[in-house]
Amino acid sequence: MKQYILLLVLFSVIVSMTSCDLSESGPPDSVSGYAPVYLQKVGSDTIRFLPPEPTVKGGKIYIKDDILYQVELYKGIHIIDISDPEHAEKIGFYEIFGCTQVTMQDNYMYVNSSNDFLVIDVSNMMAPKVVDYKKNYFKGIAFPPPPEGGYFECIDPSKGIVIEWKRGTLQSPKCRF
Numbered sequence: 649m650k651q652y653i654l655l656l657v658l659f660s661v662i663v664s665m666t667s668c669d670l671s672e673s674g675p676p677d678s679v680s681g682y683a684p685v686y687l688q689k690v691g692s693d694t695i696r697f698l699p700p701e702p703t704v705k706g707g708k709i710y711i712k713d714d715i716l717y718q719v720e721l722y723k724g725i726h727i728i729d730i731s732d733p734e735h736a737e738k739i740g741f742y743e744i745f746g747c748t749q750v751t752m753q754d755n756y757m758y759v760n761s762s763n764d765f766l767v768i769d770v771s772n773m774m775a776p777k778v779v780d781y782k783k784n785y786f787k788g789i790a791f792p793p794p795p796e797g798g799y800f801e802c803i804d805p806s807k808g809i810v811i812e813w814k815r816g817t818l819q820s821p822k823c824r825f
Contacts, residue, residue: 679773681727681818682794683801686808687745695766697774700738701726710750715773717757722811725759727773737759742768760786762809799824 654709703726707719714731724747727740746762755771756779765785770776794800795812802823 676799677820679799679818679821681799681801681821682813682815683818684803684810685812685814686805693762695768695776696700697776698724698741698743701741705759707748708750710752712752717750717752719747721748722746725750725757740774746809762806763787793825795825807815 652733666787701720701723703718703720705721705723706726707721709719710717711730714726714729716726716730716736718726718728720726720741722745724744725742726738728736728743729739730736742757744759744766746764749760751758752770755769756767756772757776759766759768763782763784763786765782767780768777769779775781799818799821800823801818801821
């Protein structure tokens with residue numbers, strides 16, 4: 649019986665080794681994958697009040713009085729009137745590229761814009777004003793990789809910060825996960 653089990657194990661190992669492809673092949677010339685979309689400049693002049701937008705990648709929330717602020721990951725902040733909780737209504741959107749965090753004190757909103765730190769006066773909700781801006785305040789904040797595994801165009805920091813990924817045909821991509 650022991651010889652039978654040993655023979656079966658040996659046979660299984662041999663069969664499994666024949667299915668291994670140990671050759672290293674480079675990236676294909678043309679393949680479907682993700683390319684980064686860059687924002688070249690992040691600063692106080694890139695903050696805008698816009699009409700309401702749909703929530704796609706909702707993040708953290710903050711409630712002040714009858715207003716709920718919800719982060720839209722890497723895009724900005726939804727402004728939602730919750731004075732009637734049964735009928736909450738989006739009333740606007742602050743476009744803040746790279747935003748992942750929000751908190752408030754009085755009429756000041758504290759947010760990140762990628763690695764930068766912003767303090768925004770929102771006393772006039774439709775005309776937010778950046779009152780403090782610290783570039784590269786947060787070290788090491790990185791954007792997430794593409795939404796799914798496979799080939800993608802490598803990030804080039806000299807082009808700016810990645811604000812999203814677009815699926816398309818890539819030519820000889822060097823990055824993969």
